[in-house]
Amino acid sequence: MADFTHFGKTTMTTTTPLRPAGFAAAVVLLLAGMAAPPLWGAFRRPPAAESMARAAIDWLSTLDAEKKAKAVQPFASPSRTDWHFVPKNDRKGVQLRDMNEAQEAAALKLVRSALSQAGYDKSITIMKLDEILRRLEGAKAKNIRDPKRYFLTIFGTPADEGRWGLSVEGHHLSLNFTIRDGVLVDSTPQFMGANPAEVKTTFDGLPVAGDRVLRDEETLAFDLLSSLDGPQRTKAVIAKDPPKEIRAAGAAQPPEEPPVGIPFRELSAAQQSILRRLVETYCAAMPDEVATERLRLIESAGGPAAGRAESVHSNSVPVEAVHHGWDDIHFAWAGSLVPGVGHGYRVEGPTFSIEFVNVQPDAEGNPANHIHCVWRDRTGDFDLPVR
Numbered sequence: 001m002a003d004f005t006h007f008g009k010t011t012m013t014t015t016t017p018l019r020p021a022g023f024a025a026a027v028v029l030l031l032a033g034m035a036a037p038p039l040w041g042a043f044r045r046p047p048a049a050e051s052m053a054r055a056a057i058d059w060l061s062t063l064d065a066e067k068k069a070k071a072v073q074p075f076a077s078p079s080r081t082d083w084h085f086v087p088k089n090d091r092k093g094v095q096l097r098d099m100n101e102a103q104e105a106a107a108l109k110l111v112r113s114a115l116s117q118a119g120y121d122k123s124i125t126i127m128k129l130d131e132i133l134r135r136l137e138g139a140k141a142k143n144i145r146d147p148k149r150y151f152l153t154i155f156g157t158p159a160d161e162g163r164w165g166l167s168v169e170g171h172h173l174s175l176n177f178t179i180r181d182g183v184l185v186d187s188t189p190q191f192m193g194a195n196p197a198e199v200k201t202t203f204d205g206l207p208v209a210g211d212r213v214l215r216d217e218e219t220l221a222f223d224l225l226s227s228l229d230g231p232q233r234t235k236a237v238i239a240k241d242p243p244k245e246i247r248a249a250g251a252a253q254p255p256e257e258p259p260v261g262i263p264f265r266e267l268s269a270a271q272q273s274i275l276r277r278l279v280e281t282y283c284a285a286m287p288d289e290v291a292t293e294r295l296r297l298i299e300s301a302g303g304p305a306a307g308r309a310e311s312v313h314s315n316s317v318p319v320e321a322v323h324h325g326w327d328d329i330h331f332a333w334a335g336s337l338v339p340g341v342g343h344g345y346r347v348e349g350p351t352f353s354i355e356f357v358n359v360q361p362d363a364e365g366n367p368a369n370h371i372h373c374v375w376r377d378r379t380g381d382f383d384l385p386v387r
Contacts, residue, residue, distance in 0.1 A: 048114065048287050049184040052166065052177065055113040056158040059106040063094070067103070070094050075156030075163050081252040081382050083167070083174045085191050085372070087143035091169060093153030097146060107152050111168050114177055114187075119285030122192060125213040126173050128206050129194060135203055136363040143171075165382075172372075178383035186383040187290060189254075190282070190375040196362035197371040214371050217356060220278040221345050225333055227271050228262070235262040242335025242342040246355040246372050253386050254376035259348035261332025275331055279347060282354055282375045294352065299325035301350040335359070342368050353378050 046054075063071055071094045073079060079092045096104050112120045127147045134145035149170050156164030160182040168175040172193030178186040192214060199211045207213070228236055238260050247255040264272060279298070283291035328349045335343035342359035353376045360370035380386045 047182075047184070048289060049179045049182050050160075051113040052110065052179065052184070053158040053160070053164075053182075055106070055110040056154055056164075056166065059103070059110045059152070060154065060158075062103045062106045067094050067098070071152065072154045072157075075165060077155060079153070080155045080165055080167070081384070082250075083169060083176060083189055083191075083252075084250040085169075085172050085174045085193055087145075087171045089144070091151045093151035093167060093169070095149050095151045095170075097148040104148075110152065110166070111175075114166060114168070114175065116285060116287050116291070122213055122285060123168070123173055123175070125207055125211075126192060126194060127170070129196065129199075129213070130171055132199065132201070132203060132206055133195060133363050136201065145171075163383075176382060180383065184290065186377060186381065187286060188375060188377040188381045190285065191373070192285070193370075193372045195360070195370040196364070196366070197358060197369045198366075200362070200364055200366060200369075214373060216281045217278070217373050218339075218358065218371065220274055220281060221333075221356065222339060224271060224274045224278065224331060225337065225345075227268075227274065232262055232266065232271075235266070236331055236333050237337075238332045239334040242344045242359050243357055244359065246344075246357050246374055248376075249372075252384070253381055254353050254378055256386065259328070259330035259332070259346070261330040261346065263327065264329040264331075265327045267331075272326070275329070275347070276326070279329075279354070282373075297351045298329065298349060301325050301328060336368070340368055348378070351378055352376065 060068060060071060073092065082092070094107075096107060099107060111123065115123065127150055130145050130149070131147040134141065134147075137145060150173060151167070151169050153167040153169075154164065155167070156162065158164050158179075163178065163180045165179065166175075166177040172191075172195065174189060174191040176187065176189055177184060194212075194214045197212060197214060197218070199207045199209050202208045212218070225233070225236065264275060267275060280291070280295070283294045286294070326349075330346070330348055332346045332348075333343070334345070335341070337343075344355070344357040344359065346356075347354040354374070355376075356371065356373040358368050358371045361367050362369040378386070
């Protein structure tokens with residue numbers, strides 16, 4: 001399957017990849033006896049926006065006029081910022097269920113072009129969980145359960161110039177991308193959910209018992225919570241009861257309340273490492289270029305002293321060398337301190353907001369086995385300024 005990339009609003013510039021002309025230039029230099037650039041550079045993976053535009057054009061070319069009329073909407077359409085992850089009878093765009101085999105294959109290539117492999121695999125697994133729900137709930141189902149009830153919508157015209165967008169949405173999945181002049185400038189809201197969070201019953205061809213598609217998003221947070229001492233936990237735990245839902249679900253912009261909980265600077269080096277890994281888990285749903293830029297924005301938000309870090313992944317770099325931008329990140333917990341009972345957390349800083357909630361039972365009645373989690377852009381989702 002094709003590649004898949006996604007990424008938050010940035011000021012990052014993108015280098016135009018070498019095209020066939022680049023290959024020809026390399027050959028000319030080689031024949032002239034000059035040092036030519038490595039030929040593999042001519043074939044390196046193109047930036048996310050370019051891959052997405054090509055995949056979008058390819059998908060649209062498979063659609064008839066009726067489907068294309070549903071698939072393409074004006075960039076300024078209010079439906080671009082109308083997102084949600086709950087089961088709905090009507091959604092924008094064209095669903096996989098209504099596509100033929102070729103159209104569906106092209107649609108999934110488009111999805112893959114916007115995400116990392118990890119992000120794509122999680123998205124496909126989330127779709128499959130809806131089939132588990134369909135089988136478990138049967139005639140008692142209150143909502144439509146269908147692993148192909150996931151919709152794709154293009155806003156504007158995919159091209160190197162101007163603005164266009166992509167929405168991939170269905171139950172427990174809402175991925176939103178904005179491209180401006182050939183650069184992927186925003187990839188939020190980025191929502192993923194899981195019911196069941198941990199599969200309890202195995203059905204042929206579906207995720208098996210014990211599978212947890214959002215395992216790291218939950219386990220790393222519990223690891224951090226359990227590592228906190230008394231005073232640290234007092235700061236981190238902001239409520240005894242868990243939230244009923246993530247804040248601003250379906251709203252065009254993220255919550256504007258200031259971060260709460262314990263700040264990064266008050267964590268030990270080992271605890272800081274866990275929090276970094278938790279943030280990186282959400283970033284890893286995106287391609288490397290997006291994940292890297294999100295982490296760079298965290299560092300740069302700390303001011304001129306930020307950026308001294310050699311690598312946010314390196315455990316060998318002293319905390320003093322990398323903590324500047326991360327100092328403004330806060331971790332907050334609410335609800336049960338042990339798994340299996342309703343709980344939730346936030347990780348927030350100047351540039352992003354993560355929220356995670358696990359309070360609902362699954363279809364078999366297992367408590368707190370139903371996850372909602374989201375990454376949002378605190379400078380404005382959908383490449384729009386926060387009002």
